[in-house]
Amino acid sequence: MTKQQANWSPYDNNGGSCVAIAGADYCVVAADTRMSTGYSILTRDYSKICKLADKCVMASSGFQADVKALQKVLAARHLIYQQQHNKQMSCPAMGQLLSNTLYYKRFFPYYSFNVLGGLDSEGKGCVFTYDAVGSYERVGYSSQGSGSTLIMPFLDNQLKSPSPLLLPALDAVTPLSESEAVDLVKTVFASATERDIYTGDKLEIVVLNAEGIRREYIELRKD
Amino acid sequence: MDSNQAAKQHSLVGSEADSQRTLYPYVTGTSVVALKYKDGILMAADMGGSYGSTLRYKSVERLKAVGKHSLLGASGEISDFQEILRYLDELILYDNMWDDGNSFGPKEVHSYLTRVMYNRRNKFDPLWNSLVLGGVKNGQKYLGMVSMIGVNFEDNHVATGFGNHLARPLLRDEWHENLSFEDGVKLLEKCMRVLLYRDRSAINKLQIAKITEEGVTISPPYALKTFWGFSAFENPTVGAEGSW
Numbered sequence: 001m002t003k004q005q006a007n008w009s010p011y012d013n014n015g016g017s018c019v020a021i022a023g024a025d026y027c028v029v030a031a032d033t034r035m036s037t038g039y040s041i042l043t044r045d046y047s048k049i050c051k052l053a054d055k056c057v058m059a060s061s062g063f064q065a066d067v068k069a070l071q072k073v074l075a076a077r078h079l080i081y082q083q084q085h086n087k088q089m090s091c092p093a094m095g096q097l098l099s100n101t102l103y104y105k106r107f108f109p110y111y112s113f114n115v116l117g118g119l120d121s122e123g124k125g126c127v128f129t130y131d132a133v134g135s136y137e138r139v140g141y142s143s144q145g146s147g148s149t150l151i152m153p154f155l156d157n158q159l160k161s162p163s164p165l166l167l168p169a170l171d172a173v174t175p176l177s178e179s180e181a182v183d184l185v186k187t188v189f190a191s192a193t194e195r196d197i198y199t200g201d202k203l204e205i206v207v208l209n210a211e212g213i214r215r216e217y218i219e220l221r222k223d
Numbered sequence: 224m225d226s227n228q229a230a231k232q233h234s235l236v237g238s239e240a241d242s243q244r245t246l247y248p249y250v251t252g253t254s255v256v257a258l259k260y261k262d263g264i265l266m267a268a269d270m271g272g273s274y275g276s277t278l279r280y281k282s283v284e285r286l287k288a289v290g291k292h293s294l295l296g297a298s299g300e301i302s303d304f305q306e307i308l309r310y311l312d313e314l315i316l317y318d319n320m321w322d323d324g325n326s327f328g329p330k331e332v333h334s335y336l337t338r339v340m341y342n343r344r345n346k347f348d349p350l351w352n353s354l355v356l357g358g359v360k361n362g363q364k365y366l367g368m369v370s371m372i373g374v375n376f377e378d379n380h381v382a383t384g385f386g387n388h389l390a391r392p393l394l395r396d397e398w399h400e401n402l403s404f405e406d407g408v409k410l411l412e413k414c415m416r417v418l419l420y421r422d423r424s425a426i427n428k429l430q431i432a433k434i435t436e437e438g439v440t441i442s443p444p445y446a447l448k449t450f451w452g453f454s455a456f457e458n459p460t461v462g463a464e465g466s467w
Contacts (some may be wrong), residue, residue, distance in 0.1 A: 008349065008372075009372075010344050010347065010349075010372060011372075012343075012370075012372060012374060014374060035376055036372065037370075039387060040370075040387050040391070041391075042376055042378075043376045043377075043378045045378065046376050063374075064374050064375070064376070065337075065341050065344070065372055065373030065374050065375065068337075068341075068373075068375070069341060071371075081362070108345075173417075214383070
């Protein structure tokens, strides 16, 4: 009989949900602020959203230590980019960098599920969605994290994304106005909070548009 | 092929037999509980060092001052805690040697500890501790926690181990901004008493530390009053003779 081991896992799931929606001239990125482990809540007030560049915001859920490390790596790389190019990274450029950074650790992954939101070089909203090892796609809207299975179908229903098989390709960004998109995000999180135990406490909404970045907080159910 | 062997051969961590890494903890400390109050941070931990189910050491100091502005409390493997203290000694020494009038505040120490814990986890050789870091610098109170795999956060009150399950709910209910020192101590003692009743590895010998702008004070060890005179505990077998 083999000796009893106190087995530990290098990963943990600290829960939470993230959403991003792209509009014609804005982008909404939102995430809840609950951090959990197992059946316990560690804190009700933890931000999952990180501003990577002037026009680029990332929301990540999963294993918080890996998320933090990923944010640090991207922030450092962005600093270097700014020194070398004398300008901010565009959102699509950051999108590629994030994908490469994730794949770099393909054989000991960052357990981080990300959505990147921002404005592209034309000022239109863009959202990129990722898996843990860097496969990514530009989309009109996306959700990741523990509540994504509850949120994504609802977003599909409300935002009626055109089929990617159509030719010529139709724009995936939503025709909704900024305030309508923010309301949709609030509705979506209220619903996810009801049924996902890891989502709740508070909702942090970040809106990027031509004027800049604005932040909003909404209370969610704390149970 | 034996499926167990197959699993081991494809295991991410390689053969356990020639391992030099931490596999499991030996001498462990139990919960640390801490909260922010009006003037700073209050932190409490008992003085037990358990060797599995044996209570081997009864005078382990699990709360230590770090530099001028921080207080560190640790649960988990005691030897790893001692190693962390050595790392911190070196960190503070180098900070002092700059002699630039600046000194590491609790945020900096917490950040350093997070990096250390995360990097050890990346090497599959963790420091088997949950650390609580509290402090005050320039009037700003700070209280944070790091786990053995690098998960970290800050909040108005934190607890490790069993404290997370038993003390946090009490703190969520009764904590408020600008607690006085007396109220803070009462609340912390309430948490420690519950842990004493319900945590098998807790002992009735604890220290409470406070850190304010003025500095760190760690109380001498003392015991909490407990009450066992419940009628249900008298003649517990009265309804079922022969049982215990």
